[in-house]
Amino acid sequence: MLKREWKNLDKFMIIVCVLIVFISLCIIGSATHINKGVINYDFVAKQGVAFIVDFMIVLFFSRYDYMKLKRFAKPLYTVNLLMLAAVMFVGTSALGAQRWIQLGPITLQPSEFSKLIMIVCLAGILSDKVGKLDTIKSILPIGLFIGIPFLLVLKQPDLGTSLVFLAIGLGMLFIARIKGTLLRNFFAIGVILAPIGWHFLKDYQKARISVFLNPNADPFGAGYHIIQSKIAIGSGMLFGKGLFEGTQSQLNFLPENHTDFIFSVIGEELGFLGCIFLLFLYFILVYRALIIARECKDNFGRLLATGIVSMWSFQILVNVGMTCGIMPVTGIPLPFMSYGVSALTTNMMALGILLSIYMRQQTMIF
Template sequence: MLNRRLLKNLDFTLIITVISIIITSLIIIGSATHINTPGEDRYWYVQRQGLFAIANFLIIFVMLHFDYKSLSRYANILYFINLVMLLAVMFVGQSALGAQRWIQIGPISLQPSEFSKLIMIIALANILDKRTGKLNTIKDVIPIFVYVGIPFLLVMKQPDLGTALVFIAILFGMIYVAGINTRLLMMIFGAGIAFMPIFWHFLKDYQKMRLTVFINPNVDPLGSGYHIIQSKIAIGSGMLLGKGLFEGTQSQLNFLPENHTDFIFAVVGEELGFIGATIILLLYFIMLYRGVKIAGVARDNFGTLLATGISSMLTFHVLVNVGMNAGIMPVTGIPLPFMSYGVSSLTTNLVSIGILLNIYMRRQKILF
C-alpha cells in the first residue's frame, strides 16, 4: 500500500483538471460520432475511450507505488524499444490517410509514434541529467541532437510531421532547462530558420499543400483546404453560447472531417460556443501550469527534466491543435490531449500525467 503521507502529497488540482477534460471529451465525442457510427451501437467510440481511460487510471495508480527515479535505470532499454517499434512500423505497419503509422494487435490499432514521445522524454532526461550545465558548445550538443535525431528521422519516414515537430518542442524545452548556453541556443534557432527553405524540398506533396492552404485555404477549398474552412465555419457559427450539445450542424451533418479526433475543438466551439471553448482552454492552462509548477518543485534534476519534457509536449499539442482548428496554424494531425479520440494518444498522455503526479508526490524526501 502507498504511504499515507505520500498520498496526501498528490496534486489533486491536476487530477481533477484532467478528469474534467476527459469527461467533457466523452460528451463531445458522443455528440460528434453518435450519428455516423456504423452498426447498432451509436456510442461505441465513447465506450471505448472511457474504458481505456479507466484502464489507464489504474495504470497510474500502480505507477505511484514506484519512485519515478527508477525510470532512469531503464532509459536506454526504452530508447532501444522505441527504435524497434518505429522500425516495425516501416515493415509491418498499416497505412491510413496517406501514412504508415499503425501496428495492428488484435482489435487494437497502436500508433508507436505516440508512445515514442514519452519514451523520448524519459531517455533524454536521463542523458541531460548528467550534462546539465555542460551544454556550452556545439560539440556538447551534437550528441544530444544525434540521440533525438535518429527516432526523429524514423518518424519523418512514416511520414508523421506532427510528431516529429513534437520531438523538437520537447528537445528545446528540455535543453533550455538543462542550462544550454543562451547564445548557442539562439545560433541553433537561427540555423533552423535558415534551413527551412531546404527542408521544404524534403516534405511530401500533401505536406507542402497543407502549408500552402494554411496561407490561403481557398487554393484548394474542396481538398487540402476543406478541413480548415469547415473548422472555422464551425467555431464561428457557435458564437457566444453555442448551438447546444448534439445540435452542431457542421459536425452532425458530417461537413466537418475528423470531428472526433483532430478537429474535436471545432465541435466544442460550435456546440458550446465561445464560453465553452474558453472554459476548456482554462482547464488546459491549469493543467500546463501545474506541469511547470511540478518541474520547479521536483526533488532532483531528473524529475525537473521529466516534468519539463512532459509540459513541453502537452503545451505544444494544445497550442498547435487549437491553432489548427482556429485556422492560425497549419494542419499537422496533432491530437488535442485528453479530448481527441485515440487509444495511443490517451494512454501516452495519461501515463505522462502519472509521472507528473509521481514527481510531485515525492517532491520531498519521505520516509517509507
C-alpha cells in the first residue's frame, strides 16, 4: 500500500517545495548570520528543524483522507476564534503589534494557522452551497463567517493577514459559483466603505499606504523600508553580489531582511536571475495546485485546493510587490521563504492537504 501511495504522490510538487525551502535557509543564513558582531546561525537552525518536523506533517496529511476534515469544520472554527481571542489577552507584543503566544520556548502566531483553518471551515460550508449563492440572504452568513476572524486579526493589528482572509474568501466564493451581480455589489459596497475603514487603521498603517507611491516623501520614516528594499534589489543587477555579500542586508540597512523583506535579499545577493528562478518555482507550485483543484471531482476538495491557491498567490503577489515598491508594505510573509515557524508549518500543512487531494484523485483514476 505504501508503494502504491508513493507512486501516486505528486513528487514534483514536493521537490519544488524542498528547493524553495533550501533557498530560504541559505538566504536566512546570509541575512542573520551576524548578530551584534558575533557569527551564529540560530535562525537557520530553528527554521531547519521546523522544516524537518513539518515534512513529517506533510507526509501525515498526504496519507490522511482530506474528506474527513469536513466533519471538523465547525469545531475548528471555534478553536480558531478562541486562539485569535487569546492573543488579545495573553499574547506577546513586538514591533507595535500583539500577534504571538509564547508557549515555553516556542512562539506561535495564531493568525498564520488561522488562514488554513479558515480554508477548511469555509470549504466545509460552501461545499453544500455550490451554485446556490444567488441571494443576499444566502451570502450574509458567509460574510459573517469570514468577518469575525477578519476583525480579530485586524485588531492585533495585522492588516496583511486580514487581507489574506478576503483573498481566500473571494477565490472560494468564485469557485462556489456566487452570482455575478452579488459579487459586483459587494465590490461596490467595499469601495463605499473603504473611507470608513481607513479611520480604523493605525497611524503607521496609514503612513505605509500613503507613501508607497512616493517613498521619498518620508525617507527616514514610513518610506524607509521601500527605499532600502528597492536599493537592495536594484544593486543586485543581473547576477547579484553573491551570497553573504549584499551590503544592504549585511550592514542591516534593510529592515526585517529575513522575514517580510527576504525577497529583497535574494534580489541583492542572487540578482535578477535568482529572483526569476524563485518566481519560476512559485509558478510551478501554484500551477500544480490549480491543476489539482481543476481535476478534483468533489466540491469540498476543489474548494480546499482553491483556498490554498488563493492564499499562496495573494501572499506571493503582495510580498514581491511591496519589496519592489509597487504595493504598500503590509507585512505579509513570502510562502516557504520568510522566517517563521508558524508560517512555514501552515504552508507545509497546506501542501500536505493538496497532496492528499491529488493522491486520492489518482487512486480513483487507477
